[in-house]
Amino acid sequence: xxSTQTSPNWKRIAKDFEAILGEKxxxxxxxxxxxxxxxxxxxxxQKPALVVLPRTTExxxxxxxLCDRLNLPWVARGAGTGLSGGALPEADSVxxxxxxxxxxxxxxYDNQRVIVQPGVINNWVTQAVSGAGFYYAPDPSSQIxxxxxxxxxxxxxxxxxxxxxxxxxxxxxxxxxxPDGSITQLGGEIPEMPGYDVTGLFVGSEGTLGIAxxxxxxxxxxxxxxxxxLADFTSIEAAGAAVGAITSAGIVPAGMEMMDNxxxxxxEDVVATGCYPRDAQAILLVELDGxxxxxxxxxxxxxxxxxENGARTVTVAEDAETRAKLWKGRKAAFAAAxxxxxxxxxxxxxxxxxxxxxxxxxxxxxxxRSGYRIxxxxxxxxGNLHPLVLYDNSVEGxxxxxxxxGGEILKLCVKAGGSxxxxxxxxxxxxxxxxxxxxxxxxxxxxxxxxAWNPKGLANPGKIFPTPRTCGEGAVHPKAKAYPGVPQF
Amino acid sequence: xxSTQTSPNWKRIAKDFEAILGEKxxxxxxxxxxxxxxxxxxxxxQKPALVVLPRTTExxxxxxxLCDRLNLPWVARGAGTGLSGGALPEADSVxxxxxxxxxxxxxxYDNQRVIVQPGVINNWVTQAVSGAGFYYAPDPSSQIxxxxxxxxxxxxxxxxxxxxxxxxxxxxxxxxxxPDGSITQLGGEIPEMPGYDVTGLFVGSEGTLGIAxxxxxxxxxxxxxxxxxLADFTSIEAAGAAVGAITSAGIVPAGMEMMDNxxxxxxEDVVATGCYPRDAQAILLVELDGxxxxxxxxxxxxxxxxxENGARTVTVAEDAETRAKLWKGRKAAFAAAxxxxxxxxxxxxxxxxxxxxxxxxxxxxxxxRSGYRIxxxxxxxxGNLHPLVLYDNSVEGxxxxxxxxGGEILKLCVKAGGSxxxxxxxxxxxxxxxxxxxxxxxxxxxxxxxxAWNPKGLANPGKIFPTPRTCGEGAVHPKAKAYPGVPQF
Numbered sequence: 004x005x006s007t008q009t010s011p012n013w014k015r016i017a018k019d020f021e022a023i024l025g026e027k028x029x030x031x032x033x034x035x036x037x038x039x040x041x042x043x044x045x046x047x048x049q050k051p052a053l054v055v056l057p058r059t060t061e062x063x064x065x066x067x068x069l070c071d072r073l074n075l076p077w078v079a080r081g082a083g084t085g086l087s088g089g090a091l092p093e094a095d096s097v098x099x100x101x102x103x104x105x106x107x108x109x110x111x112y113d114n115q116r117v118i119v120q121p122g123v124i125n126n127w128v129t130q131a132v133s134g135a136g137f138y139y140a141p142d143p144s145s146q147i148x149x150x151x152x153x154x155x156x157x158x159x160x161x162x163x164x165x166x167x168x169x170x171x172x173x174x175x176x177x178x179x180x181x182p183d184g185s186i187t188q189l190g191g192e193i194p195e196m197p198g199y200d201v202t203g204l205f206v207g208s209e210g211t212l213g214i215a216x217x218x219x220x221x222x223x224x225x226x227x228x229x230x231x232x233l234a235d236f237t238s239i240e241a242a243g244a245a246v247g248a249i250t251s252a253g254i255v256p257a258g259m260e261m262m263d264n265x266x267x268x269x270x271e272d273v274v275a276t277g278c279y280p281r282d283a284q285a286i287l288l289v290e291l292d293g294x295x296x297x298x299x300x301x302x303x304x305x306x307x308x309x310x311e312n313g314a315r316t317v318t319v320a321e322d323a324e325t326r327a328k329l330w331k332g333r334k335a336a337f338a339a340a341x342x343x344x345x346x347x348x349x350x351x352x353x354x355x356x357x358x359x360x361x362x363x364x365x366x367x368x369x370x371x372r373s374g375y376r377i378x379x380x381x382x383x384x385x386g387n388l389h390p391l392v393l394y395d396n397s398v399e400g401x402x403x404x405x406x407x408x409g410g411e412i413l414k415l416c417v418k419a420g421g422s423x424x425x426x427x428x429x430x431x432x433x434x435x436x437x438x439x440x441x442x443x444x445x446x447x448x449x450x451x452x453x454x455a456w457n458p459k460g461l462a463n464p465g466k467i468f469p470t471p472r473t474c475g476e477g478a479v480h481p482k483a484k485a486y487p488g489v490p491q492f
Numbered sequence: 493x494x495s496t497q498t499s500p501n502w503k504r505i506a507k508d509f510e511a512i513l514g515e516k517x518x519x520x521x522x523x524x525x526x527x528x529x530x531x532x533x534x535x536x537x538q539k540p541a542l543v544v545l546p547r548t549t550e551x552x553x554x555x556x557x558l559c560d561r562l563n564l565p566w567v568a569r570g571a572g573t574g575l576s577g578g579a580l581p582e583a584d585s586v587x588x589x590x591x592x593x594x595x596x597x598x599x600x601y602d603n604q605r606v607i608v609q610p611g612v613i614n615n616w617v618t619q620a621v622s623g624a625g626f627y628y629a630p631d632p633s634s635q636i637x638x639x640x641x642x643x644x645x646x647x648x649x650x651x652x653x654x655x656x657x658x659x660x661x662x663x664x665x666x667x668x669x670x671p672d673g674s675i676t677q678l679g680g681e682i683p684e685m686p687g688y689d690v691t692g693l694f695v696g697s698e699g700t701l702g703i704a705x706x707x708x709x710x711x712x713x714x715x716x717x718x719x720x721x722l723a724d725f726t727s728i729e730a731a732g733a734a735v736g737a738i739t740s741a742g743i744v745p746a747g748m749e750m751m752d753n754x755x756x757x758x759x760e761d762v763v764a765t766g767c768y769p770r771d772a773q774a775i776l777l778v779e780l781d782g783x784x785x786x787x788x789x790x791x792x793x794x795x796x797x798x799x800e801n802g803a804r805t806v807t808v809a810e811d812a813e814t815r816a817k818l819w820k821g822r823k824a825a826f827a828a829a830x831x832x833x834x835x836x837x838x839x840x841x842x843x844x845x846x847x848x849x850x851x852x853x854x855x856x857x858x859x860x861r862s863g864y865r866i867x868x869x870x871x872x873x874x875g876n877l878h879p880l881v882l883y884d885n886s887v888e889g890x891x892x893x894x895x896x897x898g899g900e901i902l903k904l905c906v907k908a909g910g911s912x913x914x915x916x917x918x919x920x921x922x923x924x925x926x927x928x929x930x931x932x933x934x935x936x937x938x939x940x941x942x943x944a945w946n947p948k949g950l951a952n953p954g955k956i957f958p959t960p961r962t963c964g965e966g967a968v969h970p971k972a973k974a975y976p977g978v979p980q981f
Binding site: 113114115136158160169171172181185186187188189191192193194195196197198199200201203204206207208224225226227247250251252253293294295296297299300301353355356357385386420421422423424425426428429433437440441442444445446447448449451452453454455456467 | 602603604625647649658660661670674675676677678680681682683684685686687688689690692693695696697713714715716736739740741742782783784785786788789790842844845846874875909910911912913914915917918922926929930931933934935936937938940941942943944945956
């Protein structure tokens with residue numbers, strides 16, 4: 004992709020970056036670089052040669068142009084919470100970190116949009132506008148620490164994306180620094196722009212097409228009313244049937260989450276909500292929002308559908324405090340899984356909603372065959388599974404076996420007509436599974452775009468596409484272990 | 493973009509196509525080609541050398557591969573109702589018409605999706621699934637005659653796209669024949685697929701990236717309840733304020749349409765609804781859908797907001813018959829404009845909703861300055877204007893003057909932070925206005941994609957991009973006159 008005749012003179016290069024960004028804008032000391040050797044997928048590790056910290060679009064452009072001139076591969080990094088290794092540095096690369104680009108540049112309530120720098124933390128947006136009755140919808144579980152720039156790169160989802168759509172549905176426009184260092188505008192301030200939808204193309208491109216330096220986001224009005232329904236079931240099949248029946252009734256919940264028995268018990272062991280019956284085979288959490296009258300009616304119907312599909316108990320929370328109580332266990336589920344087992348491997352796959360019970364059955368069979376327990380906590384409404392494979396990393400060979408189990412789960416998802424990634428992206432981690440979903444011809448159409456926008460391949464090499472490296476040939480072995488401290492639900 | 497040393501031997505070429513498509517799959521007789529010399533924008537005219545009518549993906553692929561081999565430019569055409577000249581043939585080109593690709597291939601109610609061939613007419617989809625309680629949301633006004641393939645090419649909108657989004661929000665996956673004749677899959681059967689969003693890129697690419705031969709669409713559940721609110725106002729400002737206030741109240745109507753005094757009188761002259769007061773300066777039609785309880789509440793609120801913003805009368809229709817009565821005038825508006833004046837020029841531009849009154853005032857000033865009456869009928873909820881400039885084509889020079897007025901309107905839209913196209917596409921008609929919205933650098937990012945997917949430039953040349961030809965250098969003079977019989981509201 005790139006070729007340097009001799010090893011780059013990083014001391015000299017650091018000076019060049021300092022000329023652009025100042026001394027404080029460049030990090031070169033080994034112990035400081037350690038922070039940046041991985042993102043939320045901590046088992047892939049590679050220190051970059053340099054970390055640079057621009058503050059403005061122009062500084063990003065100058066930094067990228069310098070990389071282009073010197074043929075240095077570079078990787079953009081937001082808050083580093085990504086779970087697919089999308090911000091994994093290359094050896095001898097420059098890591099461009101947006102941590103100093105944390106300004107909310109403009110808020111326009113009349114047109115319901117906000118312009119932010121990429122380093123702005125996801126939930127700062129909602130905090131900034133909630134007083135005026137607005138919010139920003141996509142809510143990855145890491146929203147208190149992840150950045151909007153990273154959300155754009157990975158097209159992040161979240162609990163409330165069932166009703167409101169993922170990041171791409173909320174990005175109106177972007178200022179982008181292209182891999183040659185030039186600055187361009189994609190989209191604008193209104194939803195539909197003429198010409199190709201290059202904004203939509205950029206969102207989810209995982210840093211391979213450039214770096215977004217200003218991001219125009221849609222704002223939504225805060226819902227008048229919110230209710231949460233918690234139902235418990237004596238079988239996964241019944242809970243799955245309730246999910247299907249709610250959807251078939253034409254109801255679009257804000258979020259619809261499921262947890263299985265293993266997760267329920269883990270949660271009750273750790274946070275003791277008292278709300279999730281330990282003998283339930285599945286619980287369903289359904290959040291409904293809208294006007295008072297609408298929420299009252301929809302809540303009544305969801306409750307009824309749950310009863311009709313064999314719910315054993317149904318609890319409804321309307322005030323904020325009770326809602327938080329019902330959500331508490333779900334929000335603690337991943338942390339709780341850490342108490343079931345020394346380590347766990349979190350997978351992210353999608354299946355058609357109608358095949359929930361069937362695929363969960365296959366995952367259970369896989370668990371029994373492999374001998375590894377698998378807890379299931381997931382976005383049931385959009386069929387986005389997050390199986391947690393429990394293991395002990397101190398036992399030789401378990402990690403490798405668990406990785407295989409994770410791969411089998413993805414293959415089950417694809418076989419069911421689903422996807423190898425719901426909301427965490429492909430990054431470095433899953434690129435070897437891309438041929439499970441796409442033929443070479445399908446991938447070629449994406450590569451044509453990458454090669455046109457990123458002709459030297461300097462922008463985030465080794466991500467998304469299975470080539471040039473084939474799986475297992477990476478410089479770092481994919482050890483998919485959760486990064487401590489990053490919420491992943 | 494392409495070069496042929498000698499003029500193509502069309503007799504020989506026709507034989508080659510017949511070998512693929514059979515004799516009935518190729519049209520060469522001059523009088524039959526006449527039908528295909530323009531689309532809904534009848535003032536651009538150019539006969540193709542050949543029309544070919546494939547029936548399957550494989551036949552399309554063979555036909556396109558033949559064009560590629562012989563370096564023949566080709567243009568895809570659906571039902572030919574487009575209003576921007578997107579299906580305008582080139583001289584010496586092959587027109588690939590999807591009129592024989594009219595099969596609904598698969599319906600999956602459980603997963604709420606349908607797979608269709610591109611020639612399927614828009615409202616056939618809803619007709620096919622309405623018995624089971626579903627519908628296909630995007631509803632261009634030409635929906636009884638326009639095709640899904642054309643909708644995909646132009647990313648068509650419609651009255652109900654305010655709440656549900658335009659075509660791109662409803663396309664899950666595509667089988668595409670690329671300009672080299674190869675077949676590829678974009679997207680799939682679930683909403684979020686990994687890798688670049690090439691499905692979103694293709695939708696709205698106006699035939700320049702290939703031809704969609706199978707299209708997977710989302711189905712929505714039919715709303716339980718629908719209501720229509722008709723309010724009339726003594727000023728455009730008041731109606732515009734009501735639109736803003738409805739949105740600010742967090743209400744998302746299914747559709748929100750406005751008509752001005754000139755349109756109201758045209759409609760009452762022609763269809764005599766009796767519902768639209770002739771002395772009103774503006775009427776607002778707001779459609780609300782959802783659960784019974786929700787619609788009742790939202791209707792109450794919209795009614796109240798209209799009163800608070802100076803409505804003179806407010807009428808609510810809940811049953812289907814009364815709703816149709818309130819809509820009747822709006823649906824007849826474009827046809828009625830034809831009774832105000834021998835000819836009219838329909839424009840399609842977008843402005844931020846907050847600037848409705850201001851821009852309509854500027855359009856009124858432009859009308860007075862130019863001496864041409866301008867009627868306004870439009871999708872107020874998303875700021876998508878459709879000004880109708882009234883003129884007489886039999887008077888020498890009027891068409892040219894009116895085209896200038898149309899161009900001025902687009903410039904007003906751009907100045908207000910809007911767009912030169914809301915839902916009709918750029919096509920051949922508006923490509924010279926693209927530099928009003930985009931810098932060369934912005935357009936380059938789109939061209940990189942075009943050139944990567946369509947390297948010889950054979951797929952639909954002369955569309956979207958202002959170059960290689962500059963404006964006014966086209967082979968056919970842009971005379972933007974409505975094609976009789978094509979509904980355009």
